[in-house]
Amino acid sequence: MEEKEFYQFKGSFKPAEISPVCAKVQNQLPDMLEGCLDKVSEEIVRAHLSVCYLCEKVWIEMQKTVALIESLPSADMTQDLSPRILSELEKEIENSVTFPWWKKKL
Amino acid sequence: MECPDDVLIAKTLDGDISCFNQLIKRYQRSVYNIAYKALGNAEDAQDVTQEAFIKAFRSLDTFRKGAVFAAWIYRITSNLCIDYFRARKPAVSLDTSVNPERSWMQDSANNPETLMLRESNAEYIRKAIMDLPENYRNVIILRHFQGMSVEEIAQLLEMPQGTVKTHLYRGRERLRQRLAPLIG
Numbered sequence: 001m002e003e004k005e006f007y008q009f010k011g012s013f014k015p016a017e018i019s020p021v022c023a024k025v026q027n028q029l030p031d032m033l034e035g036c037l038d039k040v041s042e043e044i045v046r047a048h049l050s051v052c053y054l055c056e057k058v059w060i061e062m063q064k065t066v067a068l069i070e071s072l073p074s075a076d077m078t079q080d081l082s083p084r085i086l087s088e089l090e091k092e093i094e095n096s097v098t099f100p101w102w103k104k105k106l
Numbered sequence: 107m108e109c110p111d112d113v114l115i116a117k118t119l120d121g122d123i124s125c126f127n128q129l130i131k132r133y134q135r136s137v138y139n140i141a142y143k144a145l146g147n148a149e150d151a152q153d154v155t156q157e158a159f160i161k162a163f164r165s166l167d168t169f170r171k172g173a174v175f176a177a178w179i180y181r182i183t184s185n186l187c188i189d190y191f192r193a194r195k196p197a198v199s200l201d202t203s204v205n206p207e208r209s210w211m212q213d214s215a216n217n218p219e220t221l222m223l224r225e226s227n228a229e230y231i232r233k234a235i236m237d238l239p240e241n242y243r244n245v246i247i248l249r250h251f252q253g254m255s256v257e258e259i260a261q262l263l264e265m266p267q268g269t270v271k272t273h274l275y276r277g278r279e280r281l282r283q284r285l286a287p288l289i290g
Contacts, residue, residue, distance in 0.1 A: 030271060030274065030275045030278075031271075034256060034271075034274075036256070061282050061289050062278065062282065064289045064290075065278050065281050065282045065285060065289065066250065066278065068231050068281075068285055068288055068289070069231065069235065069246065069250045069278075069281065070250050071228070071231070072143045072146070072228055072231060072232065072251075073142075073143070073146065073228065074139060074142060074143055074251075075142050075148060075151075077134065077135050077138040077139075077155075078148070080131070080134070081130070081134050081138070081152060081155050081156060082127055082130040082131050082134060084152075084156060085130050085134075085155070085156045085159045085160065086123070086126075086127050086130070088156060088160060089123065089126070089159075089160060089163055090123070092160065093123075
């Protein structure tokens, strides 16, 4: 059977089981997402994506998932927190037995 | 030249608290960044940052010689974020309906409705990440919150690159399923 017969051509029905070719391509998608797939393999994968609806859908969803994770807002720390943390540590060291290993040093 | 982490830890264990202060200064931004992304507000992020370093200090004597301090403090932070996330109310349920409107991520409008939609979707994403098993969650945080490469994560967590890739893949797969309403 020719390899292309395994493809889930765009517009066709989704099969119950994934074809070996699609399985191979989908195994390579995470590496492509990381940008660490070699050039030749990437060209083969992209050629497959252009004709396979199922794999293209998986690829788009993987990219969207990463975009969603990375869409969470970030913010620069506006103040040095070390004085606050150190002061809290010193208080705890003086007043409690939370740091048994430290007590041994005193 | 910057003093290596293991030397600072050894000196702290010998009673020099200023060395631990150097560790705080070195990692506070990364810790704060993880906490802010996971919790979405500055106050909680500051509290988690403080608590993470205090927790690390408390058990510094149990820190394995040769282990990576950064990996340890990030793991403590990640676990604290879960505690904070679960403790605060109202918690977002994954059953709660989210708005899958395609444009919400790119929408730069700052009207109250858009801001509320963006925040509720962000909370939904945070919850999905916080619900991941620890080994998947940690690599997702390092890769996508901290922007570290697979190679860097492997070095930090002292695991093969293949394992990092597998955890990343499985973590993202779970997220892909959980975030389906937003992915469309």
